[in-house]
Amino acid sequence: MRSLIVVENTGVVAPAGQFARRTLFKGSTAAAAAVLLSTATAHADGAVFRHGVASGDPLPGAVILWTRVSVAADATPGSGLGAPTTVRWEIATDDSFASIAATGTVTAGPDTDHTVKIDATGLSAGTDYCYRFTALGETSPVGRTRTAAAPDSAVERLRLGLVSCANWEAGWFGAYRHLAARSDLDAIVHLGDYLYEYGRGEYVGRNGAVRAHDPAHDIVTLADYRIRHGQYKTDPDLMALHAALPFICTWDDHESADNSWRDGAENHDPATEGPWADRRAASAKAYLEWMPVRETRTDGAVQIYRRLRFGTLAELSMLDLRSYRDEEVGPGASWRHADDPARTITGRAQMDWLTAGLVSSPVQWKLVGNPVMIAPLVFPPLESATTQAITAALGIPQGGITVNGDQWDGYTADRRAVFGTIAEHRIGDVVFLTGDIHTSWAADLPLDAANYPGGPTVGAEFVVPSVTSASVGDVLKAPPRTASVAAEEAIKSANHHLRYVELDSHGFGVLEVNPHQTQMDWFYAFDVTDPATGIRHGASFAVRSGGRLEPRAVPRS
Incomplete structure (x- = not known):
């Protein structure tokens, strides 16, 4: 063929x-x-939107918009700390936001690691858009996205x-x-x-570890996966690509563990790391919180x-x-x-x-x-x-x-x-x-x-x-x-x-x-x-x- x-x-x-x-x-x-x-x-x-913005899964009339709000200095990814806060989101056809296509508010709290994920609907097909978030007196970087034809x-x-x-x-x-x-x-x-689940130095390149993973150990718990996602989202090149x-x-x-399958993974030991179902659920929850996926x-x-x-x-x-x-x-x-x-x-x-x-x-x-x-x-x-x-x-x-x-x-x-x-x-x-x-x-x-x-x-x-x-x-x-x-x-x-x-x-x-x-x-x-x-x-x-x-x-x- x-x-x-x-x-x-x-x-x-x-x-x-x-x-x-x-x-x-x-x-x-x-x-x-x-x-x-x-x-x-x-x-x-900035203090509030230190993990940038992202968009994903473009449909003809909708797109996912994402960010995370750092509500306090100690409300770091995976900490479970920080009070819920109101976040306003806007999506517009111009970067001055004079022509708003859709807007709304949502509450970001510790139950989702203070991440925000919006399915912005009612948009025009095949159209370029700008989007941004506002919370705690700060406005996020402006992201750009495009709906499908x-x-x-x-x-x-x-x-x-x-x-x-x-x-x-x-x-x-x-x-x-x-x-x-x-x-x-x-x-x-x-x-x-x-991202990768390994602890520090466990899986590196030709020249060893160029920079260190956080946390230092294999990520297993929900807090671990949230911390690792948060670290990756601070990479400036990844942030720029997500914004673009x-x-x-x-x-x-x-995203869970090496060579994972339905009931386990090569890099998972139930005796020391607990049931696979718990680890898998934790990794999936963190992924869906931190990624612009529908x-x-x-x-x-x-x-x-x-x-x-x-x-x-x-x-x-x-x-x-x-x-x-x-x-x-x-x-x-x-x-x-x-x-x-x-x-x-x-x-x-x-x-x-x-x-x-x-x-x-x-x-x-x-x-x-x-x-x-x-x-x-x-x-x-x-x-x-x-x-x-x-x-x-x-x-x-x-x-x-x-x-x-x-x-x-x-x-x-x-x-x-x-x-x-x-x-x-x-x-x-x-x-x-x-x-x-x-x-x-x-x-x-x-x-x-x-x-x-x-x-x-x-x-x-x-x-x-x-x-x-x-x-x-x-x-x-x-x-x-x-x-x-x-x-x-x-x-x-x-x-x-x-x-x-x-x-x-x-x-x-x-x-x-x-x-x-x-x-x-x-x-x-x-x-x-x-x-x-x-x-x-x-x-x-x-x-x-x-x-x-x-x-x-x-x-x-």
């Missing part, structure tokens, strides 16, 4: 700001964007920044700074691991998998691949279990929601926000019709030996269900957008990896690198683009559908969607230990609507 096109692979340095721009406001200039960033940073030093509108272009895996201790968030300096983006998609663009987020494992509740349970639409051009389905999954297959368990049809990564209800949405989608491009990699990564891929005896005798899954059972490779029945639905219903233009593995990948999604490129494909996948979290190159501690290059070539030689693999670099992706193609550009930071790091352009890949796999140089506008 759809295949990837190599667009370009350059080492060109891309200084911040030198990109085609979608003006945030009609008649605005690049200087206005610079003023926004400096204002957000300066005002965040009307469902029936013919959108010519959607451009998203993609990020994943930002570890405070491993480096500075330069990727966020460079994204905030652009004014051509419609939103930021955060694919998980917005709406976020569309999902969680992965580190959640729903079914029978009291939180649901964050959801779908956002951008006119007739694209629809983005954001998945939750932690809350409902079975425990991963790993050491001590037979790899045969990866093929068990009873095992799930999505849960049945979410699988039905995902496949039904793909089948019935009224838009051209079906985008899936996917916390862990769905493309097969196996050594070697085995053709199922001729390897059933080997599979039965050795316990090797039919797709090959699974490298990482935490990915969809450990839940092959669910992957077959998704791929089978796409193939059976001839659904075109499906692109998975993925984070998690701290490296960069571009892949075709074959029905049978062993037969690629001869067999059919059902879509493509783009995987973005980490903002700071340790990459394969960091673990090897070899100079960048040395030892990892041989590993990249070995991976691609065993998995021909993997068209691009880069195991060293940290940074972000920029996804552009138009009626003709969907293109991903990777941008890499020079040095995450340098708070002023520059970036370079790494590579570009695209999947064309109705196209076949072919190299093609397509200049970016």
Whole structure:
């Protein structure tokens, strides 16, 4: 169906700001964007709104607005201290707030850690807005956001920044700074691991801890998670990005604990850290308090998998691949279990929601926000019709030996269900957008990896690198683009559908969607230990609507 096109692979340095721009406001200039960033940073030093402002989950007529109010010096995140206070919010079509679109008041109290989250409704589709909060005699920094286009509108272009895996201790968030300096983006998609749960020094980068986590221990309690969220929200580059663009987020494992699943996590010891259900509930409550995410509740349970639409051009389905999954297959368990049809990564209800949405989608491009990699990564891929005896005798899954059972490779029945639905219903233009593995990948999604490129494909996948979290190159501690290059070539030689693999670099992706193609550009930071790091352009890949796999140089506008 759809295949990837190599667009370009350059080492060109891309200084911040030198990109085609979608003006945030009609008649605005690049200087206005610079003023926004400096204002957000300066005002965040105030006493009341020291954690900045944020927006998220843009709909055609609504958007989430967020802030936190520091009501007293000792009313720090997680403290439980401080009296409730009234907060006024405003959203307007101009930065002078002369044309108010909606306004109201809300009470911020210790029950929500003094965070404020408003679902501002009654807005106009496809419109730029300013918003702000007022409390205790102080006005917050001004944030900017944008609603999604009307469902029936013919959108010519959607451009998203993609990020994943930002570890405070491993480096500075330069990727966020460079994204905030652009004014051509419609939103930021955060694919998980917005923060990390480890204690100080437990999980660091190539050069050790660049800055220290708070609290010092693994976060377990509600107060712990609130403190950690509060710390991350003080990063000036993250604050500037939140103030500049709406976020569309999902969680992965580190928002709770490493390799988490429905009933536990690798980094959780019930004997010393208490019941997993308590820790999971604490992490989820803090996340929903501190993030501009629109959640729903079914029978009291939180649901964050959801779908956002951008006119007739694209629809983005954001998945939750932690809350409902079975425990991963790993050491001590037979790899045969990866093929068990009873095992799930999505849960049945979410699988039905995902496949039904793909089948019935009224838009051209079906985008899936996917916390862990769905493309097969196996050594070697085995053709199922001729390897059933080997599979039965050795316990090797039919797709090959699974490298990482935490990915969809450990839940092959669910992957077959998704791929089978796409193939059976001839659904075109499906692109998975993925984070998690701290490296960069571009892949075709074959029905049978062993037969690629001869067999059919059902879509493509783009995987973005980490903002700071340790990459394969960091673990090897070899100079960048040395030892990892041989590993990249070995991976691609065993998995021909993997068209691009880069195991060293940290940074972000920029996804552009138009009626003709969907293109991903990777941008890499020079040095995450340098708070002023520059970036370079790494590579570009695209999947064309109705196209076949072919190299093609397509200049970016």
